Amino acid sequence: MPFNAKSLLRKFLIWKYKHISERQFIYILSVLVGFLAGIGTVVLKNLTYYISHFFNLYIFKDYQSTLYFVLPIIGLLLVYVIKQTWLKKHIGHGISTTLHAISKLNGIIPRYNIYAGLITAPLTAGFGGSVGLQGPAVSVGAALGSNTARLFHMNTKTRLLLVACASAGAMASMFKAPIAAIVFAIEIFSLDIAFASLVPLLLASVSAVVTSYFFLGTDVLLRFELIDKFEINDILFYIVLGVVTGLMSVYFSKVFFGITNFFKSFESRAKRLLIGGLAIGTMLYLIPPLYGEGYGIMNNLLKGDHIAAIGNTPFNFNLENIWIVIGLLIGITIFKAIAMTTTFGAGGVGGVFIPTLIMGSALGNAFAKIINNIGFGFSVSESNFTLIGMTGLMAGVLHAPLTAIFLIAEITGGYELFVPLILVSAISFAITKYYISHSIYTLKLAKRGELITHNKDQNVLMMLEIDKVIETNFVILTPDMTLGAILKNAVAKSSRNHFPVVNENHEFLGVIRLDDMRHMMFNTELYDKVTAGSLMHADAGIIKYESDTMNDIMMKFKTSGAWNLPVIKNGKYYGYISKSKLLTAYRRQLINVTH
Numbered sequence: 001m002p003f004n005a006k007s008l009l010r011k012f013l014i015w016k017y018k019h020i021s022e023r024q025f026i027y028i029l030s031v032l033v034g035f036l037a038g039i040g041t042v043v044l045k046n047l048t049y050y051i052s053h054f055f056n057l058y059i060f061k062d063y064q065s066t067l068y069f070v071l072p073i074i075g076l077l078l079v080y081v082i083k084q085t086w087l088k089k090h091i092g093h094g095i096s097t098t099l100h101a102i103s104k105l106n107g108i109i110p111r112y113n114i115y116a117g118l119i120t121a122p123l124t125a126g127f128g129g130s131v132g133l134q135g136p137a138v139s140v141g142a143a144l145g146s147n148t149a150r151l152f153h154m155n156t157k158t159r160l161l162l163v164a165c166a167s168a169g170a171m172a173s174m175f176k177a178p179i180a181a182i183v184f185a186i187e188i189f190s191l192d193i194a195f196a197s198l199v200p201l202l203l204a205s206v207s208a209v210v211t212s213y214f215f216l217g218t219d220v221l222l223r224f225e226l227i228d229k230f231e232i233n234d235i236l237f238y239i240v241l242g243v244v245t246g247l248m249s250v251y252f253s254k255v256f257f258g259i260t261n262f263f264k265s266f267e268s269r270a271k272r273l274l275i276g277g278l279a280i281g282t283m284l285y286l287i288p289p290l291y292g293e294g295y296g297i298m299n300n301l302l303k304g305d306h307i308a309a310i311g312n313t314p315f316n317f318n319l320e321n322i323w324i325v326i327g328l329l330i331g332i333t334i335f336k337a338i339a340m341t342t343t344f345g346a347g348g349v350g351g352v353f354i355p356t357l358i359m360g361s362a363l364g365n366a367f368a369k370i371i372n373n374i375g376f377g378f379s380v381s382e383s384n385f386t387l388i389g390m391t392g393l394m395a396g397v398l399h400a401p402l403t404a405i406f407l408i409a410e411i412t413g414g415y416e417l418f419v420p421l422i423l424v425s426a427i428s429f430a431i432t433k434y435y436i437s438h439s440i441y442t443l444k445l446a447k448r449g450e451l452i453t454h455n456k457d458q459n460v461l462m463m464l465e466i467d468k469v470i471e472t473n474f475v476i477l478t479p480d481m482t483l484g485a486i487l488k489n490a491v492a493k494s495s496r497n498h499f500p501v502v503n504e505n506h507e508f509l510g511v512i513r514l515d516d517m518r519h520m521m522f523n524t525e526l527y528d529k530v531t532a533g534s535l536m537h538a539d540a541g542i543i544k545y546e547s548d549t550m551n552d553i554m555m556k557f558k559t560s561g562a563w564n565l566p567v568i569k570n571g572k573y574y575g576y577i578s579k580s581k582l583l584t585a586y587r588r589q590l591i592n593v594t595h
Contacts, residue, residue, distance in 0.1 A: 135350060241388060
């Protein structure tokens with residue numbers, strides 16, 4: 001930043017402290033980050049649109065089938081080159097990365113996240129990668145919110161709030177659904193539902209939506225007007241749909257984790273690109289509706305035009321046969337998850353949110369068509385079941401039933417479908433939760449003990465860094481040291497009252513406390529006879545540096561009754577953690593996130 005800009009910022013901050021209260025300034029910043037998140041989302045959408053529009057206008061008309069195979073590979077190759085030669089940094093999944101920044105980095109997100117997603121996500125999706133843009137939009141918005149807070153020297157609590165505001169702004173701008181965006185931020189980021197949080201979220205969401213309307217007009221991603229109202233006679237079918245979407249959500253999650261782990265088995269990114277690129281190219285060649293984000297599928301199904309939704313296929317299926325259409329829609333549902341995860345595995349950048357909606361729309365529409373054509377005289381609204389299918393998949397896959405309910409309710413412009421929305425979301429979420437404990441956004445974080453929840457105490461513990469509470473200034477003993485050497489080289493030179501004993505490989509063997517030696521300290525006859533090996537004993541517990549979370553550590557102190565516990569790193573002694581230092585660090589962190 002140039003000197004004059006720094007000087008100007010300093011003068012503004014001084015003026016702000018004198019004339020604007022902290023709460024008022026937070027409101028101003030929430031509007032600002034909402035606007036910035038809206039701009040980021042608009043840029044992301046437009047770049048993707050212009051890339052895909054260019055291919056549709058000038059290239060696809062002559063070489064459509066071949067390019068379904070070639071273009072995604074080219075896009076993934078461009079992303080690979082940009083990552084390797086320019087960015088040289090990891091670009092994670094937007095929402096997962098944001099959650100990690102909130103839980104472990106106090107909301108500090110590197111600046112490169114602002115532009116990394118803006119470049120790589122449009123190349124991935126614009127060239128046909130089977131991913132969405134919601135995740136990158138949240139990543140860009142969260143980075144803007146974090147760095148805005150840092151620019152104006154806001155505290156940790158405010159920085160975390162502005163990250164959530166920007167994420168809500170990205171969601172609101174993408175779907176023009178501000179209420180659903182607020183629910184999304186509260187549900188996904190586990191925010192407190194308090195006045196102090198809701199007002200900034202409202203301001204950010206409205207600011208982002210207004211920005212989106214200003215640049216994109218009234219155009220929306222999902223064009224739908226509710227025509228068919230909820231029929232109580234269909235309630236049994238909605239219950240069955242809830243079960244079906246729940247099972248499909250489990251399938252989605254299993255596929256995501258399975259394919260992700262498969263690609264992780266290859267250390268070479270080039271090999272991942274080669275395998276993944278060929279796989280996604282083949283899938284898109286055989287099933288063209290998987291190409292790109294797939295909004296056309298949803299919008300055409302909502303309009304009742306399944307022929308336009310499916311489009312041209314290389315096998316020239318007879319789409320007048322409704323059972324072939326149903327089979328193709330189920331195929332799209334099954335392979336969308338595979339195509340999306342393969343795109344990620346090959347190095348593509350994108351989101352999970354929108355592919356989930358596409359799967360749900362195809363599944364819900366196919367389910368309604370089965371009911372209407374099975375031969376028992378039933379008749380249900382295919383457009384309504386298409387919407388409710390989207391809700392069920394979203395609630396199950398993302399573990400976000402409230403977001404699913406309010407997003408679809410807001411998109412339809414009313415609450416006529418509120419009963420089936422709630423019913424299907426609840427059933428799908430319950431089934432998925434039974435088999436998959438955490439969503440694809442949060443499973444890895446939960447396994448590492450880094451997942452933000454509504455439990456404040458657990459959140460504060462999780463935000464602590466283990467390295468900051470480990471003490472290493474202990475005198476280390478070896479088993480063959482005599483009592484005299486221990487007293488001369490350890491007790492006399494240390495203010496500590498316990499001493500770790502390690503072997504030649506620095507592996508922890510036990511501990512000697514001052515009380516263990518007190519009764520013989522002045523018996524000089526024992527100085528050369530008693531060794532550390534005979535005095536040491538096992539400690540009350542062991543802290544494993546690589547696997548124990550702060551919550552685990554606190555629980556070990558509680559169950560053992562100890563005030564100090566040794567830390568083992570890579571199988572070797574590393575230091576000690578004292579309960580008093582851990583509690584002091586906890587109190588300081590609690591102050592940081594609540595004031």
